[in-house]
Amino acid sequence: MTTGHLEHQIRSRLAAGGVRFTDGRRRVVAALAEADGPRSAAELHAALGTSIPLSSLYRSLSVMADAGALAHHHGSKGVTRYELAEWLTGHHHHLVCVDCGTVDDIELSEDLETTLQNVVKRVAKSAGFAADGHTLEIDGLCTDCQ
Ligand SMILES: [Zn+2]
Numbered sequence: 001m002t003t004g005h006l007e008h009q010i011r012s013r014l015a016a017g018g019v020r021f022t023d024g025r026r027r028v029v030a031a032l033a034e035a036d037g038p039r040s041a042a043e044l045h046a047a048l049g050t051s052i053p054l055s056s057l058y059r060s061l062s063v064m065a066d067a068g069a070l071a072h073h074h075g076s077k078g079v080t081r082y083e084l085a086e087w088l089t090g091h092h093h094h095l096v097c098v099d100c101g102t103v104d105d106i107e108l109s110e111d112l113e114t115t116l117q118n119v120v121k122r123v124a125k126s127a128g129f130a131a132d133g134h135t136l137e138i139d140g141l142c143t144d145c146q
């Protein structure tokens with residue numbers, strides 16, 4: 001997906017929620033689009049430099065998440081990370097490092113995704129739950145922490 005197309009989609013989504021797509025928010029979106037997984041406000045702050053105050057970064061992330069452009073990831077150690085919502089980037093899963101806390105995106109092959117969907121359906125059904133989505137979270141150690 002081109003950044004222009006992505007920005008257009010996010011701009012419309014935010015506009016529908018009465019949220020302005022400011023220059024700072026565009027830079028946050030660009031940083032998230034480049035990241036390999038969900039990022040915390042502190043991680044984004046480090047990536048973007050100090051030009052965006054941490055307080056406005058927190059606010060931008062929260063309003064863009066409320067508008068449905070970003071998704072939360074509640075990772076290990078109570079840190080909230082954000083990523084572009086799946087309707088923008090596609091369905092995927094997460095590898096969560098329990099040591100450094102890094103969260104990486106991972107996409108499954110069509111085969112594995114189908115297998116996982118069947119497992120999810122069976123688990124949900126056995127609990128009388130009407131599933132409408134899933135995200136697989138694999139905890140462990142990233143290559144740097146092993
Ligand atoms: Zn790690």
Ligand SMILES: [Zn+2]
Nearest residue numbers: 037038083105
């Ligand atoms: Zn993700």
